Amino acid sequence: MYVRKILLRLHLILGLGTGLLFFVIALSGALYTWEPEYSRLAYHQTVEARDRPMISISDIRQSLEKTFPEGDFRTALYRNRESSIEVLLYAPGTYYLAQLNPYSAELIHLQDMNKGWINYLKKLHRNLLLGELGREIVHWVTLLAIPLVVSGLIIWWPAKGRPSRDTFFLKATASAKKRNYDLHSVLGFYVSWVLIFALITGIYWGFSPVKETIKLLSGENNIEWEIPRSQVPARPVENDGILDQLIADYRNTFPNSEVRIGVPHGEEDPIHLSVIDPGKGLTAINHYYHDQYSGERIEGVFRNGLSSEISTFNAINGMVYEIHFGSILGLPGRILVCIAALIAASLPITGLLIWLDKGKRK
Structure with a gap:
């Protein structure tokens, strides 16, 4: 007692x-x-599906240069045909999520992610x-x-x-x-x-x-992770064509998945593609890396790699949020x-x- x-x-x-x-x-x-669900409504992520190809990375870049030139283009998330393409943009002191029409590249919604009720x-x-x-x-x-x-x-x-x-x-x-x-x-x-x-x-x-x-x-702490790097060529190479080709290839290879592509900024940065299976959680995401100059896939023991090779800690870390x-x-x-x-x-x-x-x- x-x-x-x-x-x-x-x-x-x-x-x-x-x-x-x-x-x-x-x-x-x-x-x-x-x-x-809030984000889908508030950020106008739903679009009318059309029987035509989705826009390329070059189309996204051209659209943003006209509508939001001060934004630093970082990633583009391609979802299903009824959803907008979500673009991550950095700006001084904050970051934005831009929703673009996947068929016309029209800017549907621009959200300062340090503002808004969500x-x-x-x-x-x-x-x-x-x-x-x-x-x-x-x-x-x-x-x-x-x-x-x-x-x-x-x-x-x-x-x-x-x-x-x-x-x-x-x-x-x-x-x-x-x-x-x-x-x-x-x-x-x-x-x-x-x-x-x-x-x-x-x-x-x-x-x-x-x-x-x-x-x-x-x-x-005992795992020695490698860092994916691009091989810098002697002469500058424009990589928008490679980005366009990669996003098209990945969307054809994984038609039922969402694909996020990262735009490299540093000389040795790779092109980072994430293949996301909706409903399967964070630990089911597959990460791929490609040389930004040649487009060749970079393989190695990476912290964020294939879901089948995920470490115990990273699996736990992903499950915590879920x-x-x-x-x-x-x-x-x-x-x-x-x-x-x-x-x-x-x-x-x-x-x-x-x-x-x-x-x-x-």
């Missing part, structure tokens, strides 16, 4: 101390689960809109939420015997106080099993010693995480009401 009282006190102190921040983090996380929602979840200070606060709230959840599970278990059937269900006919207690206790029990994974993955991002430990245990937002289980997983995060956001409110009610009775 003494240990139970300590856990009750711990649960109360952690809940009152982090409740408001936890509410904001959980609610923003639940909303951000649907970022791909970006603010992401920052609210990651740093409470407070920059690096907010990021540290989020990390520590995430860490403290683990003993909060664990202590809640232990408190949920009866002091004597096993849980009765009633502890697993909400009772609509109970009093208002009892319903509020059940909302905190019963829903808290169910959501804990999902929430614990979101918290652990959040700690992975927030505390570098965690990531470094996994690197050490997985043997990542687990955090539930995408590892596809749409059902995202729905589950969203619901769990919404319930988690309600727990500080129901918990506060329970504490206030006990204070009144005392």
